[in-house]
Amino acid sequence: MSNVPMWSEDKERLVDILSTEEFTQSSKAGEGWIEKALDYLLELIARVFERVDLPTEAAGTVSTTVVVVAILALLAVIYWTSRKLMLHSKKERALFTQGEKIRRHTDYLLEARQLAQTEEWREAVRHLFLALLVYLQEKSWIRIEQWKTNWEYMEEIRHNHPAMQEVFRRHARIFDQIWYGQKTIDEEVFWKHVNELEQIWREEGHHG
Incomplete structure (x- = not known):
């Protein structure tokens, strides 16, 4: 049959x-x-x-x-x-370009602002996320490596400074959506994230 x-x-x-x-x-x-x-x-x-x-x-x-x-x-x-x-x-579409030297987090923040002013939003988001990563490394809460994923950075933050987990999660989500997902950034959200990081760094005496 x-x-x-x-x-x-x-x-x-x-x-x-x-x-x-x-x-x-x-x-x-x-x-x-x-x-x-x-x-x-x-x-x-x-x-x-x-x-x-x-x-x-x-x-x-x-x-x-x-x-x-x-x-x-x-x-x-x-x-x-x-x-x-x-x-x-x-x-x-690697986070760091080949041979790029890691600079201070304030340098990346300044460039993120400048790129946003010229409406280069994808690069602005990348530089803002780099500012956060470099800041976390400067605080010895993570160690930046090309091969690491955001989830691996999240694990390092969870062990070394849990209070930054939620901040990192929000910024990593936006970065992934814009840099890898090719989505369009909401201008208001971008500046909100800039202000959030600046506020954190002001409170800890690390801004500018």
């Missing part, structure tokens, strides 16, 4: 799941690869089960099991591929 109609329905169910926004955004460059992988996987399984005569009551259970296994397998591939693309993207 052929189970091709059953596999066709399962394929449609799986495509519906994998075509939702959270999956399709994982790789614009590889648009359509999910459907191709799905075609190959389900057709391979269908060919195997076409040779097996299953009782009617067992067919539904087998079908559901195969769909679940297929989903898990494809999610693993999607996760691995999206991680690889994300790392590649971040490498191309």
